[in-house]
Amino acid sequence: MSKSFTNQTSIFEEETVLYDTWTPEKLPERETELDQLHDALAPAARGAAPHNTFVYGKTGQGKTVAVKYKLQDLSQFAEENDQLDLHVVHYSCAKDNTSYQVVTNIVEELTGNKPWGHDKKTVFDILYDELQSIGGTVVIVLDEIDSIGTNDDILYELPRARANGHLEDMWVSVIGISNDFDFRNNLSPKVKDTLCDEEIHFTPYDAVQLRSILHRRAEKAFLEGVLSDDVIPLCAAFAAQDKGSARQAIRYLYKAGELASNDGDSTVTEDHVREAEEIIERKSLEKGIRELTTQDHLALAGVLAHEATGEAPARTRQVYATYRDISQVVGIDTIEMRRVRDHLQELDLTGIVQGERRTTGIKGGPHYVWSLDANFEMTLNVLQEVDRFDAAMDIIT
Numbered sequence: 001m002s003k004s005f006t007n008q009t010s011i012f013e014e015e016t017v018l019y020d021t022w023t024p025e026k027l028p029e030r031e032t033e034l035d036q037l038h039d040a041l042a043p044a045a046r047g048a049a050p051h052n053t054f055v056y057g058k059t060g061q062g063k064t065v066a067v068k069y070k071l072q073d074l075s076q077f078a079e080e081n082d083q084l085d086l087h088v089v090h091y092s093c094a095k096d097n098t099s100y101q102v103v104t105n106i107v108e109e110l111t112g113n114k115p116w117g118h119d120k121k122t123v124f125d126i127l128y129d130e131l132q133s134i135g136g137t138v139v140i141v142l143d144e145i146d147s148i149g150t151n152d153d154i155l156y157e158l159p160r161a162r163a164n165g166h167l168e169d170m171w172v173s174v175i176g177i178s179n180d181f182d183f184r185n186n187l188s189p190k191v192k193d194t195l196c197d198e199e200i201h202f203t204p205y206d207a208v209q210l211r212s213i214l215h216r217r218a219e220k221a222f223l224e225g226v227l228s229d230d231v232i233p234l235c236a237a238f239a240a241q242d243k244g245s246a247r248q249a250i251r252y253l254y255k256a257g258e259l260a261s262n263d264g265d266s267t268v269t270e271d272h273v274r275e276a277e278e279i280i281e282r283k284s285l286e287k288g289i290r291e292l293t294t295q296d297h298l299a300l301a302g303v304l305a306h307e308a309t310g311e312a313p314a315r316t317r318q319v320y321a322t323y324r325d326i327s328q329v330v331g332i333d334t335i336e337m338r339r340v341r342d343h344l345q346e347l348d349l350t351g352i353v354q355g356e357r358r359t360t361g362i363k364g365g366p367h368y369v370w371s372l373d374a375n376f377e378m379t380l381n382v383l384q385e386v387d388r389f390d391a392a393m394d395i396i397t
């Protein structure tokens with residue numbers, strides 16, 4: 001018999017608490033970072049300019065939620081103090097590639113109209129006009145700022161807007177948030193100088209911290225007594241071993257609950273967590289493979305072919321030969337062996353292939369051998385789905 005929909009669940013009390021967007025009431029694991037944010041923003045409460053701040057740390061570490069939390073505090077304080085004129089703009093740059101796009105989108109957010117067809121200087125002027133008409137103190141949060149890469153004028157222009165005479169009698173401060181360490185390290189000295197008055201680093205959560213984060217969430221999300229004792233520690237341990245991401249830990253917990261609920265079980269068990277972890281990791285690896293470049297896919301197909309014939313791990317030279325055969329069949333220009341090896345090394349970093357450095361014999365010298373780390377069927381399916389590799393399937397399988 002097929003399943004019928006029901007609003008009954010023996011698992012969840014309020015499952016929306018497990019959404020990524022749900023806002024926690026407190027963040028005790030981030031007390032130090034919240035204090036640092038507090039100090040950076042404190043001048044605003046006194047009617048002075050808050051410090052420009054750069055917040056960085058890996059994904060899922062509570063950067064966004066902590067910044068929102070502190071700014072809410074500050075906004076509330078401002079509301080209770082009539083003489084404080086404070087405005088907060090929280091903008092995610094995730095879909096933008098340039099400072100220009102960010103500026104036009106912030107203008108749209110402020111006015112409802114997106115400026116079209118102007119040069120960069122003009123859109124900055126439009127933004128300054130808008131900010132001037134808001135006045136007081138404006139804190140602009142540029143979340144996921146790494147999306148703009150090296151096109152980072154905005155990070156220089158906004159913090160210096162007043163010093164450069166674009167604004168009068170008001171303060172604009174910027175809080176940049178990024179989970180890309182290269183972005184931070186590669187900021188031009190000019191930007192570092194202006195933006196990074198304060199730098200706040202969010203270090204990855206450990207298993208103990210993840211447990212307490214999960215406990216607080218679970219208390220609201222699940223019916224009493226449905227979680228077996230080992231569920232939260234296991235979700236926390238899985239996430240801690242990987243990136244220490246709270247988002248990841250919460251995802252495991254939610255998925256485990258969902259699996260139990262779908263099965264009509266009345267408890268969430270360790271097995272549900274293990275299954276959840278497998279499903280989520282497989283999905284994320286699948287997505288990772290899908291988003292690779294064509295040359296990555298070709299190099300990967302080369303490794304795959306050696307797996308299929310039982311010749312893995314194979315040396316770079318061998319993988320390269322197969323890579324060339326496949327490229328030829330599908331009609332894509334080849335690149336040099338050295339560069340294919342670079343691609344393989346990148347695939348190694350993301351856990352899709354596994355490279356091993358070997359030293360054999362006196363003349364042999366060191367060399368790499370490659371094998372597939374991801375699941376064979378899944379990788380093959382993804383490659384078939386995204387590329388014109390059909391013609392090469394004879395070689396690959």
Ligand SMILES: Nc1ncnc2c1ncn2[C@@H]1O[C@H](COP(=O)(O)OP(=O)(O)OP(=O)(O)O)[C@@H](O)[C@H]1O
Nearest residue numbers: 020024027029059060061062063064065179246247
């Ligand atoms: N200390 C904490 N207590 C409770 N929940 C937390 C805590 N830290 C993070 N979370 C939760 O984890 C999830 C991820 O947090 P957040 O979005 O702030 O991460 P982030 O560091 O901004 O990640 P990214 O770099 O990917 O944007 C959110 O659902 C958030 O509510």
Ligand SMILES: [Mg+2]
Nearest residue numbers: 063064065143
């Ligand atoms: Mg974030």
